[in-house]
Amino acid sequence: MFTSLKKKLSKSIKNRRLHVFGLFLLLSFSIWVFTKFSHxxxxxxxxxxxxxxxxxxxxxxxxxxxxxxxxxxxxxxxxxxxxxxxxxxxxxxxxxxxxxxxxxxxxxxxxxxxxxxxxxxxxxxxxxxxxxxxxxxxTLTVKKVPVRLRSSISYALGYNSMDSLRVKPDSIKIIGTVKGVSAIDSIVTQDLKLSNVNSNIQQTVELKLPNADGQLKFSAENVKVSLKVEKFTEGTLEVPVDISNLPEDKQINYFPKTIKVFYYVSLSNYKAITASDFKIDCDFEKATSKNQTFFSPTLTVNNKFIKTAKMKQDKVEYIITE
CATH class of the missing domain: 2.170.120.30 (RNA Polymerase Alpha Subunit; Chain A, domain 2)
Incomplete structure (x- = not known):
């Protein structure tokens, strides 16, 4: 018991000595700081x-x-x-x-x-x-430049569009120094890649803005891209062959008299397409100038709703009868 009491008393005295030493150390440091910073x-x-x-x-x-x-x-x-x-x-x-x-x-x-x-x-x-x-x-200047869309679009089978991708805004304003602005002729977008598209396109695409350390300001940082997508189908029509530049004193016989035309059109406009929307022309003067015994027909499409069109054959045989 006495041994335990002795140890506790000894530890208490040591702790008090440490506290007193710390107090004097802090006081000495404070006096030193005050003396130094008073100068x-x-x-x-x-x-x-x-x-x-x-x-x-x-x-x-x-x-x-x-x-x-x-x-x-x-x-x-x-x-x-x-x-x-x-x-x-x-x-x-x-x-x-x-x-x-x-x-x-x-x-x-x-x-x-x-x-x-x-x-x-x-x-x-x-x-x-x-x-x-x-x-x-x-001094700042303002320059308006076009936006160039970088895109890759592929459609699902039976779908397409008669329009081009619409970009809004199609141009932006650049504000900056004459030197900084004059070097820019257009702004391109980030790549827009869409596949198997079967519905209307509505996308927001970021612009690739030049990094000019804050020296340039742009009226827009992105653009809206849209496109109407429709269901498409293929149709065929027999279109009569016309002969042009045939002299009045010449008579010819040619074959075939009609050519089958394949065309691609939106389903909504399919029933409105007729043979009169196409013209197949064979130029007699052009064929004879090349000493050809056949015509190379050309196809003209006269309807804006037809996406593509092609003829089944690319030759019309003819003979001069008189």
Whole structure:
């Protein structure tokens, strides 16, 4: 029992000694810090100059935020508080600068009061370097360029479209410097790939916008792509053969008198298609000039609702009878 009590008493004394040592150490450090930071120091502070009130038709052409080095004198405590604050200052381009040679020019001597207010009342400003800062700018221009759709569309069996893919907007405006804008003639889209399509297309497609480090602005970042898709079918018709450029003193016999035409049309317009929507022509003058004993017929489609058309044969035999 006495042994246990002795150990507890010894441990308690050691803990008290540690607490006393720690207290004296903290007190000594506090006195040292107070002594050090009570002295006056001369230091150089770095301040970033952030611009404000830039007109909409101008852009700052600088790769980094400009900085000034401010030589100051103050007690250590004041300097310590500064280093824990926001080390930047706003420059109003309309009020704090003047324009010269495509630059907004900021003068340190005219901003002396603002610098002193930024540093604080207990900090003395000794010097500012550089004493002049230029915010180089470019005047913006606007250019309208077309949007180029990159697409690959395949339809399900029996489906197609009479239209082309519609892109909205079909052009966009680019705002930037004359140099940056002049190099762009069009904007392409991301690839639109659709397969086995059997219904109307309604897609939003992103634009591939040039990476210009924020120096260019675009009126749109994506476009709407649409297309009406319909059910299609194939039809056939017998179309009469016409002979053109036949001299009045010539008579011929030719075969066949009609040619079968295959055509592809939407199901909704299938019944409206007739033989009169096609014209098959054989040019006599052209055939004889090549010493041919046959015609090479040409097919003309006169109906906008016909997607494709082709003839079953590409020769018409003829003989001159008189």
């Amino acid at each position: 006056t120091y001369t230091e150089t502070a770095t301040i970033k100059l952030n611009y404000t009130n830039l007109p909409d038709h101008k852009i700052i052409a600088m790769d980094s935020v400009p900085e000034i080095k401010v030589r100051v004198s103050a007690f250590g405590f004041r300097l310590l508080s500064y280093y824990f604050s926001n080390q930047s200052m706003n420059v109003d381009l309309e009020k704090d600068t003047y324009i010269a040679n495509a630059s907004y020019v900021w003068l340190a001597n005219k901003a002396q009061k603002q610098i002193e207010e930024r540093m604080g009342a207990s900090i003395e400003v000794l010097s500012v370097n550089p004493d002049t800062v230029r915010f180089n700018f470019d």
